Amino acid sequence: DQQVKQNSPSLSVQEGRISILNCDYTNSMFDYFLWYKKYPAEGPTFLISISSIKDKNEDGRFTVFLNKSAKHLSLHIVPSQPGDSAVYFCAARINAGNMLTFGGGTRLMVKP
Amino acid sequence: NAGVMQNPRHLVRRRGQEARLRCSPMKGHSHVYWYRQLPEEGLKFMVYLQKENIIDESGMPKERFSAEFPKEGPSILRIQQVVRGDSAAYFCASSTTGADKLFFGSGTQLSVL
Numbered sequence: 001d002q003q004v005k006q007n008s009p010s011l012s013v014q015e016g017r018i019s020i021l022n023c024d025y026t027n028s029m030f031d032y033f034l035w036y037k038k039y040p041a042e043g044p045t046f047l048i049s050i051s052s053i054k055d056k057n058e059d060g061r062f063t064v065f066l067n068k069s070a071k072h073l074s075l076h077i078v079p080s081q082p083g084d085s086a087v088y089f090c091a092a093r094i095n096a097g098n099m100l101t102f103g104g105g106t107r108l109m110v111k112p
Numbered sequence: 113n114a115g116v117m118q119n120p121r122h123l124v125r126r127r128g129q130e131a132r133l134r135c136s137p138m139k140g141h142s143h144v145y146w147y148r149q150l151p152e153e154g155l156k157f158m159v160y161l162q163k164e165n166i167i168d169e170s171g172m173p174k175e176r177f178s179a180e181f182p183k184e185g186p187s188i189l190r191i192q193q194v195v196r197g198d199s200a201a202y203f204c205a206s207s208t209t210g211a212d213k214l215f216f217g218s219g220t221q222l223s224v225l
Contacts, residue, residue: 006154032212034212034213036216041218041219041221042218042219043116043118043203043205043216043217043218043219044155044203044216045216046213046214046215049212049213089154089155099145099157099160099168100145100157100214101157102147102154102155102156102157103154104153104154105154105155
């Protein structure tokens with residue numbers, strides 16, 4: 001049972017344009033959501049997060065949107081840069097524990 | 113402040129051998145998590161430990177796999193009698209109590225020949 005899903009395995013965008021990465025979840029107990037970025041041969045690094053009491057969180061070029069009724073969140077990167085090319089993982093947490101449940105990841109390629 | 117340290121970075125084992133993966137959490141972190149990433153897949157939770165205690169091992173295979181986080185020293189993920197299907201990247205993460213996020217190490221790439 002995959003509780004966190006990223007249905008797009010890959011995404012290609014032009015430098016300067018917006019990148020939108022999507023994530024869906026099924027467990028209504030999740031109350032905190034995170035995005036991690038992963039380069040090859042490295043561990044995931046934290047990017048941005050959002051609590052379930054909010055619907056938007058912004059940090060520089062990165063914005064995460066949460067739609068609780070649809071159990072959907074998205075990560076917007078604007079403007080996209082070639083250095084943003086990486087695999088992006090959506091993760092969710094139930095407040096009772098620190099354990100994160102990850103989606104399968106989306107490989108973003110930003111073309112110069 | 114050093115990050116999460118994992119070693120070795122690469123580990124090659126023949127079928128039937130034992131694999132030991134080590135993880136030193138960030139300074140001040142008392143929670144350790146092990147995740148596994150199979151080729152072309154996402155990160156799958158394996159086990160969550162605090163010092164000397166296993167908190168949640170719901171993601172650990174029932175046989176051959178074990179984990180510990182002793183009072184002194186690193187956390188160890190041990191795989192006995194490895195099989196080719198164990199080939200994967202194993203990531204360790206750590207956090208403080210009540211932290212919002214986990215910090216990951218660079219992983220150990222296990223290859224079983």
